[in-house]
Amino acid sequence: xxxxxxxxxxxxxxxxxxxxxxxxxxxxxxxxxxxxxxxxxxxxxxxxxxxxxxxxxxxxxxxxxxxxxxxxxxxxxxxxxxxxxxxxxxxxxxxxxxxxxxxxxxxxxxxxxxxxxxxxxxxxxxxxxxxxxxxxxxxxxxxxxxxxxxxxxxxxxxxxxxxxxxxxxxxxxxxxxxxxxxxxxxxxxxxxxxxxxxxxxxxxxxxxxxxxxxxxxxxxxxxxxxxxxxxxxxxxxxxxxxxxxxxxxxxxxxxxxxxxxxxxxxxxxxxxxxxxxxxxxxxxxxxxxxxxxxxxxxxxxxxxxxxxxxxxxxxxxxxxxxxxxxx
Amino acid sequence: xxxxxxxxxxxxxxxxxxxxxxxxxxxxxxxxxxxxxxxxxxxxxxxxxxxxxxxxxxxxxxxxxxxxxxxxxxxxxxxxxxxxxxxxxxxxxxxxxxxxxxxxxxxxxxxxxxxxxxxxxxxxxxxxxxxxxxxxxxxxxxxxxxxxxxxxxxxxxxxxxxxxxxxxxxxxxxxxxxxxxxxxxxxxxxxxxxxxxxxxxxxxxxxxxxxxxxxxxxxxxxxxxxxxxxxxxxxxxxxxxxxxxxxxxxxxxxxxxxxxxxxxxxxxxxxxxxxxxxxxxxxxxxxxxxxxxxxxxxxxxxxxxxxxxxxxxxxxxxxxxxxxxxxxxxxxxxxxxxxxxxxxxxxxxxxxxxxxxxxxxxxxxxxxxxxxxxxxxxxxxxxxxxxxxxxxxxxxxxxxxxxxxxxxxxxxxxxxxxxxxxxxxxxxxxxxx
Numbered sequence: 001x002x003x004x005x006x007x008x009x010x011x012x013x014x015x016x017x018x019x020x021x022x023x024x025x026x027x028x029x030x031x032x033x034x035x036x037x038x039x040x041x042x043x044x045x046x047x048x049x050x051x052x053x054x055x056x057x058x059x060x061x062x063x064x065x066x067x068x069x070x071x072x073x074x075x076x077x078x079x080x081x082x083x084x085x086x087x088x089x090x091x092x093x094x095x096x097x098x099x100x101x102x103x104x105x106x107x108x109x110x111x112x113x114x115x116x117x118x119x120x121x122x123x124x125x126x127x128x129x130x131x132x133x134x135x136x137x138x139x140x141x142x143x144x145x146x147x148x149x150x151x152x153x154x155x156x157x158x159x160x161x162x163x164x165x166x167x168x169x170x171x172x173x174x175x176x177x178x179x180x181x182x183x184x185x186x187x188x189x190x191x192x193x194x195x196x197x198x199x200x201x202x203x204x205x206x207x208x209x210x211x212x213x214x215x216x217x218x219x220x221x222x223x224x225x226x227x228x229x230x231x232x233x234x235x236x237x238x239x240x241x242x243x244x245x246x247x248x249x250x251x252x253x254x255x256x257x258x259x260x261x262x263x264x265x266x267x268x269x270x271x272x273x274x275x276x277x278x279x280x281x282x283x284x285x286x287x288x289x290x291x292x293x294x295x296x297x298x299x300x301x302x303x304x305x306x307x308x309x310x311x312x313x314x315x316x317x318x319x320x321x322x323x324x325x326x327x
Numbered sequence: 328x329x330x331x332x333x334x335x336x337x338x339x340x341x342x343x344x345x346x347x348x349x350x351x352x353x354x355x356x357x358x359x360x361x362x363x364x365x366x367x368x369x370x371x372x373x374x375x376x377x378x379x380x381x382x383x384x385x386x387x388x389x390x391x392x393x394x395x396x397x398x399x400x401x402x403x404x405x406x407x408x409x410x411x412x413x414x415x416x417x418x419x420x421x422x423x424x425x426x427x428x429x430x431x432x433x434x435x436x437x438x439x440x441x442x443x444x445x446x447x448x449x450x451x452x453x454x455x456x457x458x459x460x461x462x463x464x465x466x467x468x469x470x471x472x473x474x475x476x477x478x479x480x481x482x483x484x485x486x487x488x489x490x491x492x493x494x495x496x497x498x499x500x501x502x503x504x505x506x507x508x509x510x511x512x513x514x515x516x517x518x519x520x521x522x523x524x525x526x527x528x529x530x531x532x533x534x535x536x537x538x539x540x541x542x543x544x545x546x547x548x549x550x551x552x553x554x555x556x557x558x559x560x561x562x563x564x565x566x567x568x569x570x571x572x573x574x575x576x577x578x579x580x581x582x583x584x585x586x587x588x589x590x591x592x593x594x595x596x597x598x599x600x601x602x603x604x605x606x607x608x609x610x611x612x613x614x615x616x617x618x619x620x621x622x623x624x625x626x627x628x629x630x631x632x633x634x635x636x637x638x639x640x641x642x643x644x645x646x647x648x649x650x651x652x653x654x655x656x657x658x659x660x661x662x663x664x665x666x667x668x669x670x671x672x673x674x675x676x677x678x679x680x681x682x683x684x685x686x687x688x689x690x691x692x693x694x695x696x697x698x699x700x701x702x703x704x705x706x707x708x709x710x711x712x713x714x715x716x717x718x719x720x721x722x723x724x725x726x727x728x729x730x731x732x733x734x735x736x737x738x739x740x741x742x743x744x745x746x747x748x749x750x751x752x753x754x755x756x757x758x759x760x
Contacts, residue, residue: 040563087746093563094503098700099745102738105693114455115729123453229449241570248567295582302575309564309571310555 002282007274009148014266016149021162022048022224023266027246027258028169029216034244035252036177037209038189040097043084044243046104047214049235050076051221053111053120056230059129061119066132070222077218080107081211089206101237111232125231133157133226155227162223166259169216174255176212185209186253238298245305251318261315273297364405365587367413374451375422375444376411379404380730381433381458390428395420395443403428406590407682411451419445424456433458468726474604475722481610483718484617485679486691487711488672490698491624492544492665494710497699498641499661501562502552505569507669507695509576510547511688514540514670515591515677516584522592529592536674537667544666547572548659573689580685588682591674613675620671621711624664628707637661641705694721694734697741703754712752716740 014020026044033041054073058064064072084103088096111120120126137157144156151159176182184205187195196202224234242265250261273296279285280293314320368374379389385408392401393412396419404410414420423441426434434440435456446452493507517539522532551572555565599606628634639647640657648654669688676691677683698717702709717737724736744751 083742087742087749091745091749094566094704095700095745095749097503097566098696099742102693102697102741106735106738109732109735113729113732115732124449238574241574244567244570291585292582295578298578299575299582302571302573302578305571305574306551306568307571309567310558310560313564 002275002278002284004275007271007278010274011267011271012148014270015263016159016163017266018155018158018162018223018227020262020266021159021166022220023243023246024166024259024262025162025169025220025223026217026243027250027262028166028173028255029213029220030243030247031252031254031258032173032176032185032209032213032216035247035254035257036182036189037185037206037213038093039089039206039210039213040093041100041210041213042097042237042240043100043102043104044217045235045237045239046080046100046107047077047217048221048224048239049104049107049111049232050080051218052225052230052235053126054218055222056126056129056225057119059132060126066136069129069132073218073222074215077214078211081214082207085207085210089203089210101240104235104240105237108232108235111235120232121230123232125229127229129230130154130226158223158226162226165219165223169219170255170259173216177255181205181208189253241305242301245301245308248305248308248313248315251315253319254315254317257315257317260317264316269297269301272300364402364407364409365411365413366400366402368411369413371413371415372450373415373417373446374411374413375420375446375454376409376451377453377455379408379410379424379456379458381430385409386429386433386458388428390425392423392425393420394423405588405682407588407680409588414446417446419443422454429458470604471726472723475726476719477604477606478610479719479722480715481614481617481718482679482722483715484614484621485672485675486694486698486718487621487714488617488668488675489691489695490702490710490714491621491707492668492672493695494699494702494705494707495637495641495661496665498705498707499637499644499658500552500556501565502569503562503566503696505566505692506547506573506576507665508688508692509573509580510540510544510666510669511673511676511691511695512577512580512685513543513666513688514673515683515687516580516673516685517670518591518674518677519584519589519683523589533674537670540670540673541663541667544662544664544669545659547666548662552662553655553658573692577686577689584683584685586685588684590682591677593678609678613678616671617675620668624668624707627664633657633660694737697737701741701744701751703751706751706753709751709753716752 026048029047030041030044033039033044051073054076055069058069058072059066062072080103084096084100088099110116112123113120114122116122134154134157137153139153139156141153143150143152145151177186184195184200187198187200188202188205192202195205246261246265247258248261249265250257250259273294276285276296277290277293280288280290285293308315375393377391379386379391385404385406387404387406387408389404389408389410390401391404391410391412392399393414394400396414396416398415398420400412400414402410402412421441421443424435426440435458440456442454444452444454489507489511492510493504496502496504496507514536517536518532521527521535522529525532527535551568552565555568560568593609599608599611626634628638636647636652636657637660639650639652640654644654647657673688676687680687694717695714698713699710700713701716702711702713717740720740721733721737725733728736
């Protein structure tokens with residue numbers, strides 16, 4: 001029999017998991033890019049990779065403390081945003097899309113190559129960088145939480161830091177979008193020429209938006225690696241597309257959208273793939289192997305992304321008038 | 328309201344049909360069988376894997392043995408030089424490469440042919456043997472350059488087939504089609520199914536695969552893109568739909584065909600020597616086919632009525648429609664041609680790599696986009712020029728940079744070109760808006 005209670009419990013874990021927080025932060029950054037400014041950033045995976053590798057490499061190779069490693073990651077992502085933005089922000093939206101997706105693939109290939117194995121760990125990636133972060137943990141050793149949310153002190157620490165960052169990020173983005181700066185940004189999304197006619201330097205505003213959203217992605221990338229290892233294969237373009245799915249699920253031009261979208265995405269993904277895997281194991285899907293059961297989740301994500309864009313482009317929290325799709 | 332409701336419903340029905348078709352296809356073709364290059368990977372959670380390559384060329388049939396902790400298994404590398412051996416538990420194992428199975432004159436250059444590797448933090452530990460010439464036989468830089476240039480030309484031409492299709496679709500509909508990669512993979516998978524699983528003669532299988540690819544392009548347009556155009560969905564939402572479609576199709580392919588690489592018949596050939604260059608007959612045939620097809624496409628675009636109509640629609644759809652051109656028909660034809668070209672590109676790519684795998688198209692998707700952007704978005708001949716530049720650049724850059732970074736050069740050149748000439752090599756300035 002399919003153990004539905006176990007499926008629900010496993011899905012509930014995802015509600016507050018660090019991965020969910022990491023994706024929420026990255027999606028929040030993408031909301032600033034895509035939802036509010038209308039920038040088609042297809043390289044959010046690259047920003048996350050810079051956070052992950054910036055942190056891990058500066059900890060392991062350079063021996064930096066936690067704050068130093070965080071600064072390296074954030075600095076790296078600002079430079080990355082400048083490199084991406086300078087050639088493309090003056091051009092039509094699809095040029096930024098192609099350049100960002102190309103740049104994030106370049107990063108992944110550089111992190112994967114055997115010739116930099118000593119620094120990046122090539123295809124095996126890096127681990128063993130968690131010591132400094134774990135040492136800052138104020139929670140004493142023990143077991144915390146209840147039911148499916150039972151965890152040890154390190155897991156609790158990762159979740160507290162991750163979700164604090166999400167909340168702070170959400171508040172910051174909310175205030176930014178209410179400010180005059182945010183109104184200019186939204187104006188650029190609606191009609192770039194009108195904003196230019198008002199004497200605003202559209203190019204600089206877009207650049208600032210690209211940098212801020214990118215830093216969100218980078219912080220997400222750092223949270224993402226705290227419960228696991230840094231592996232270059234995680235930063236493929238599929239990661240960016242998952243974040244787009246989350247963003248469109250919640251609502252592109254909203255603050256709550258990316259956060260709640262991430263929770264819904266991971267809970268549903270866990271529930272659906274848990275169900276398919278268990279149902280396959282007890283023979284509900286004849287002709288499906290266990291490997292195939294694991295692959296159905298990606299097929300589902302793809303189909304959901306298509307259906308969302310077609311039938312509910314504003315997402316769960318979005319306003320239909322503020323569709324946030326540049327023309 | 329009534330009208331939109333009706334089209335919505337019709338749209339849903341088309342989508343349902345597509346999904347039902349996919350599910351039918353899923354149940355029809357079973358899962359992939361076990362392959363010679365993998366052993367005990369289903370049985371155990373942990374595994375060692377790696378590639379055996381000599382200077383970028385995969386070596387087939389090299390014997391690898393993993394032993395330790397009372398366990399021993401051996402496997403031969405496949406045509407990609409890939410091997411994978413499952414092991415029952417974590418710990419240190421001895422990996423040995425049997426040097427007598429290497430081609431003459433090649434030995435393990437670094438680290439010796441027998442190493443102890445520990446598997447502890449990961450489930451799959453990658454170990455690659457670094458090979459080199461045992462008896463050093465030096466090739467002059469110029470000879471290497473010419474060899475690389477020819478390989479690059481061959482790759483560039485097959486990229487061009489896919490890129491022109493993508494560019495035509497972009498030109499006529501404005502869609503940046505991320506699912507083009509899956510149209511490339513489709514051609515190779517269709518050939519694999521017809522030629523290997525159904526054991527048709529290769530030539531008939533190739534023709535059949537091309538027809539299927541064209542039908543696939545037509546089907547995608549009819550089931551998804553045409554209804555979306557009718558619905559008035561914007562270009563960027565459409566682009567995101569194509570991303571979702573690409574993701575879904577790619578994993579449907581993996582679902583049906585499994586994650587391994589399989590070979591098309593006739594992939595092994597004896598190299599012919601032309602002075603410094605050695606080319607397989609297959610490379611030559613591939614280049615000849617690409618050139619003939621590209622000339623045919625050029626003839627179609629420049630000389631035929633429908634080709635001229637295609638260019639007119641690319642230029643200005645409303646004006647074209649006002650001049651009596653059936654825009655829908657042109658777009659339909661462009662999708663069929665785009666599908667068939669992408670399929671052909673996939674087949675040639677399967678021989679070039681060599682091998683057919685579920686994500687092969689996705690591996691070159693960005694190169695296709697780079698080619699189209701480099702040449703100038705929406706210009707068919709620009710796509711050709713861009714592809715050749717990308718192909719040459721990828722191969723020639725391996726003279727200086729490690730071959731696992733060869734795509735980096737091509738993508739970096741894309742960014743650099745956009746910096747100085749955003750409209751691309753053959754693009755017109757007005758297009759970048």
